[in-house]
Amino acid sequence: MDAVRQALVWVLERSVSHRLVEFARSAAGAGEEGQDALYALAGRFLGPYRGAANPALVRAAIEADEDVPVEAEGPDGRGVVHLVAAIGLGAQEVGADALAEAFAAFGMFGLTVEDWAQMLGAAERGEAPPVDWGLLEQHADVAGPVRRTSDEELVRARTVLVGLSGFYALYVMHGLLMPDTPALVALRQRIDEFGMFPFLDRIIAINPSPTQFAETLAVCLQPLLDNLYEALMEQVAAGPDLFRIPGDETGAAGFMETWMRTLRELTNAAPQDGGGADNGPGERPG
Known part of the structure; x- marks a missing residue:
């Protein structure tokens, strides 16, 4: 270590x-x-x-x-x-x-x-x-706390970082038409209660460079982010399943199929080049 x-x-x-x-x-x-x-x-x-x-x-x-x-x-x-x-x-x-x-x-x-x-x-x-x-x-002083921290605290910071990265991704993917379940709604509400989505967006990178990972790990030594992680883990543990759509007994498989179907339908509904009237630059089809 x-x-x-x-x-x-x-x-x-x-x-x-x-x-x-x-x-x-x-x-x-x-x-x-x-x-x-x-x-x-x-x-x-x-x-x-x-x-x-x-x-x-x-x-x-x-x-x-x-x-x-x-x-x-x-x-x-x-x-x-x-x-x-x-x-x-x-x-x-x-x-x-x-x-x-x-x-x-x-x-x-x-x-x-x-x-x-x-x-x-x-x-x-x-x-x-x-x-x-x-x-x-x-x-x-971003380096000082890392230099002084114990092995256990460093491992805990990594756990917090990995967990918050996943929660951040789930929040963002709501904007990409991911199916919305009661558990995901509750998870986003919990993050909003802390008022922390913009902050997570500023510190977390989905594919971090070594420097980004080190800087975010140092931030995750702070009690504020540790408390947020614990609150979100408690929210998930309280249920229901994040990826179970009410009334669909296929669980995560049905969740993913619904998401892919939504994206396919959106793609198919998009206007095709060469079709319809010319609406002019920057205008949407009527």
Whole structure:
């Protein structure tokens, strides 16, 4: 296990996340020029990723043969740059409004930019308990917790990561017309109660690179994700079967056949090239 831990630390210390944090710290005493360089570098690394579209809205659009609405998109990820800046320059230097944008970019707990701005602004004005920004510095160290964790905690983090990856995939595939069973509905509702789908979308990759796997494993050491995993496992254990359509006694086989049939019918119903009137660019057949 020590060899595994050392390999994880080696990868994490060479990750984009680690390099951004180190650059942010070095920019602390470099004045406006250093701040501009930090924002430019973080902006290139983080990009404009908005996250996966809301699967329920995607499914509704497909079923209605309409375009996916703009509001289905996830939160704009570019705001995270302010969080990186706060690690190096200090939260007070970045300001409550920018940090509200950063926290909202993670999409956690269903809170909007306005929600975060109200809470952080109240703390900044002394109208609410102060924020312990030292925690931000602690969580910025992705390699340290892995270096200090026990073998049991590392194995547990892997279990949490594998489990949450599966639950995330089930949530996403609702948008791909996967049959909806009472158990799957309950599972998605449980994730929504935690307000964690956008966050899972940001940290989990279906086919992760070694760096992505190491970074997500480090995040899964946190109690918040461990608690989410436990709650979802309890939900599954309480039943019913995730893949049993009510009234269909064939179980998972019937579930998959229903899904494949739905996709075939959708494909067959799609307009074929060369048929019908020309509706013009960007227009749908009437």
